[in-house]
Amino acid sequence: MKLLEKIFRTHDNSPLRLIRDLLWTILLVNYEILRSIYKWFIPNERKDIRGEVVLITGTGHGIGREMALRFARLGAKVVCVDINPQSNEETYNMITSELGYAFKYVCDVTDRTAVMALAEKVRKDVGDVDILVNNAGIMPCKPFLQQTEQEIRLLMDINVNANMWLIQAFLPAMVERNHGHIVAMSSIAGLMGLQNLVPYCGSKYAVRGIMEALAIELRCEPRDTSGIKFTTVCPYIVNTGLCKKPRIRFQSLMKVVEPEDAADIIVDAVLRDSLEITVPSIFYYAIRFAYRLIPFTAAAIIINFFDSGLEAHDD
Ligand SMILES: NC(=O)c1ccc[n+]([C@@H]2O[C@H](COP(=O)([O-])OP(=O)(O)OC[C@H]3O[C@@H](n4cnc5c(N)ncnc54)[C@H](O)[C@@H]3O)[C@@H](O)[C@H]2O)c1
Incomplete structure (x- = not known):
């Protein structure tokens, strides 16, 4: 190629x-x-990640914690990174009590200097990172004109810029070894616009853009980078508390996903080197082949019919 x-x-x-x-x-x-x-009918075999170093941000809670547990059960050395020392420690203890291999670091991923220092420490303590999972994220949920400058800047710093700082910190060693995997958490809100989530949608579209552009850019590198894989994950509502007031008209059709189930699907996609997934997978085809092919005005009518989204809340 x-x-x-x-x-x-x-x-x-x-x-x-x-x-x-x-x-x-x-x-x-x-x-x-x-x-x-x-590949749709016969996906890649699951790769063996025993002994590999998997660094996940936002391991103190929710999907990040569940992914950390699953990667550790597969024999990986899991590097848990979170801004919250207590909850991160809990995840670390959960892994080690199952005799898994874990390391824990407190880091605010919006702070580029702290991210670079983290990379240096991880390299010394654990080794080169094989799989980087950019998971930490926040989601203020209210009408756009009520979102403050501070809230929007923080959202962009965590959901978008931190992704780039972590990639800049860990990609060079991956390129050097032509081996690695970058995983990013986008969202269904990164595939379609949703009420009360204007900056969040922007941040999750940005995550997809960054991942796509990076994959294209690496293909153009003169050296072989085919050993570096990319997975972008677009979950629907996952029951972690991030989506505080979900509004779902067809509850049996569009069930809230449990974090354990989401983590199972995401880890499986990483092991199979899937490029982009939705959780659950039905949304992938619904959005790509139905929603995107019709005029925006028609799509908006469908959104109204399903009347599914998030109610505004204050914190
Ligand atoms: N839960 C959902 O419904 C849902 C849906 C689509 C996408 N996502 C995305 O999945 C990812 C995980 O979501 P979740 O529901 O598990 O979130 P969560 O709120 O349960 O956990 C997020 C974790 O990130 C940590 N974190 C926040 N800011 C940080 C910072 N500056 N530095 C380091 N760590 C920080 C928090 O302490 C927390 O432990 C997010 O990127 C989110 O946008 C979630």
Whole structure:
């Protein structure tokens, strides 16, 4: 694939060259479509992560804690990172009481200097990080005009900028070894706009954009980076307390997901090197192949019909 990209990367637009490139492009696009269909029916085998270093942010609670427990059960060395020392310690104790291998660090992931210092410490104490899970996030939920500058800046710092600081801290060693995996938590709110979540939606669309652009950029690297994988996760409402007032019209169709179930699905997707998933998976097809193909005004009517989302709340 790298070779093909080098072949295409030219300013030679002679007719012969154009015809050749066009034929190659059609062939490769069809190959990739067929490969995706095949992977849909027969996904990758789950990879073995025994002994690998998995760093997760936001391990003190919710999905982050559940993922930490599951990665540890698979034999990984789990590096738990959270701003809250007590809750992070609880997660650490839960892992070690199951005889899992864990390390704990307190870090505010919005502080770039602290993130770089964390990377240095982790490298010395544990080794190079094989799987980075950018999970820490917050979700203020109220009409856009009621969100303060401070709230919006903090949201962007945690949900977006921290992702970039952590990637800048851990990606270089992954590129050096041509081995690694970056996992990011986006959301269904990163696939469609939702009431009361304007900045949050913006932050989760940004996460998807960062992950997509990074994957494209690494493909263009002169050296082989095919050993670095990317997984973007878009969960629906997960019962962690983050979504305080869910409003669901069709409760049996659109069930709130338990954090344990969400973590099972996410860890499985990471082990299979899935590029992008929704939790549950039905939303992936519903949004990609229905919602995105119709005019926005028609999509808005469907959203009204399902009347599913989050009510505003103060804290
Ligand atoms: N819960 C949901 O319904 C849902 C849905 C879609 C996406 N998500 C995303 O999944 C991720 C996890 O969500 P959750 O529901 O488990 O959240 P949660 O509130 O249960 O846990 C978040 C953890 O992040 C930590 N954290 C917050 N700010 C931090 C900071 N500056 N530095 C370090 N740690 C910090 C918190 O202390 C907490 O332990 C988030 O990115 C969220 O946006 C959640």
